[in-house]
Amino acid sequence: MSEQIVKVEAQALQERPLRYFDFVMAAFVVVLLLSNVLGAGKRAEVELPVIGLWPFGAGILFFPLGYVLGDILTEVYGYARARRCIWAGFAAMLFMAFMSWVVVALPPAADWGGQANYEAVFGQVPRIVFASMVAFAFGEFANSLVLAKMKIWTEGKHLWTRTIGSTIVGQGVDSLIFYPLAFYGAPDWPVEAMLAVMLSQFLLKVGWEVLLTPVTYAVVGWLKRREGIDVYDEGTNFTPFRTKV
Template sequence: MTRPIDDRSARLFIALAAFFCVNAVLAEFIGVKIFALEDTLGIRPLEWNLFGQTGSLSFTAGTLLWPIVFIMTDTINEYFGRRGVRFISWLAAALIVYGFAFAFIAIHLAPAPWWTGVASDQGVPDYQAAFAAVFGQGLWTIWGSLVAFMLGQLIDVNIYHRIRRRTGDRQAWLRATGSTAVSQLIDSFVVLYIAFVLGPQHWEMSLFLAIGTLNYLYKMLAAIALIPLLYLARAAIRRYLGDARATELQAQAAEG
């Protein structure tokens, strides 16, 4: 009898789920940093003007990882269907809460007296304050991220299968980018609205629309640029599982 851990499809699901969850949790934690795109690329500021807002293009560092999460979502959707995506989405959300809970606990541990000044030579006079500022994201940001993440994932899986019913096994790029286009339109604006409009910062609507639009456009451009990676992942999975098993999983996923 073949043990479950020896089944290649089980191993594949474990690997995809683990990589998905790691990227989702990391995106939440590094998302506290805002970076300037033009300065990072070493070019002059583009001085964009959108909804009355002008300046350099700024994004959260978490946007670097979300396109990978999209690829993982579509790959799991392709071979393990709605149940697979929903399972890993709820698992990732639980792990995000778990991570923030322990970050909160760590912040409130009494720091060693010598540790607070250990990085003063690096321009960080109070390591405890820096630690709390980086890992102690506001509750509005945390809950905004979680609500947007789950909404985006649940919408993505449904749009993906609606397109799949029309295209069959053809045009994988269309169902991947189509589902991302709808889900990330919701995700990009929901997280900002909860975290920064309803939250204590009370962003103006023009700023909310400008930043939300920029983040959405970035995610869509990244999703399109990563289409070759989607096909490479499908080819690698077929080689790993074999054509017969891969086709069987796709059929089962399509049936729900």
């Protein structure tokens, strides 16, 4: 098994089979769906020294992994394949919203007493998923575009500048869009709390990216060696409105 890494332009890959692309894509979509279903709607608090109680969205614990995987996809496989994964995630979130609406709307059996709890947990999912889809699309495309462009500018050096720099842009866009669309005017989400959570979410996401940089380096290096390629998006069409690789 070759460990040699060959520099290639993204367009030269075409339909070349890749060993681990499907696995990274599946992980990306799974993290995206679960972080939005299980974490996005809950506002939690932690006691911080000096600062006191600090609110944050529970999804922050896992959602940033999606951006880490997005960085890995773009760095290893190029913008076009990352774009394909983003659209796959978008379609999965759309179906999740439709499925949650159908399941909640179905009339419960007369002897089943869980409808109220079910509605409390999943009744707000369509609004959250709509906000997530808009924020996700803008944020992920911004993240992937910045990383791909910076890879060319830096000639493939200093990966940490690309992962952190693209995350600052992508997560900034995501946070500015998601919380107002998802929670503005919602019960238990006063504006002050929403803004505090928005700020803390952005800072924590970027912080997560910084902390996970060694992991990103390890995964990116391992994938590049196993795939035998280092992809550069020179000549790539950066429009988000296509799925062709």
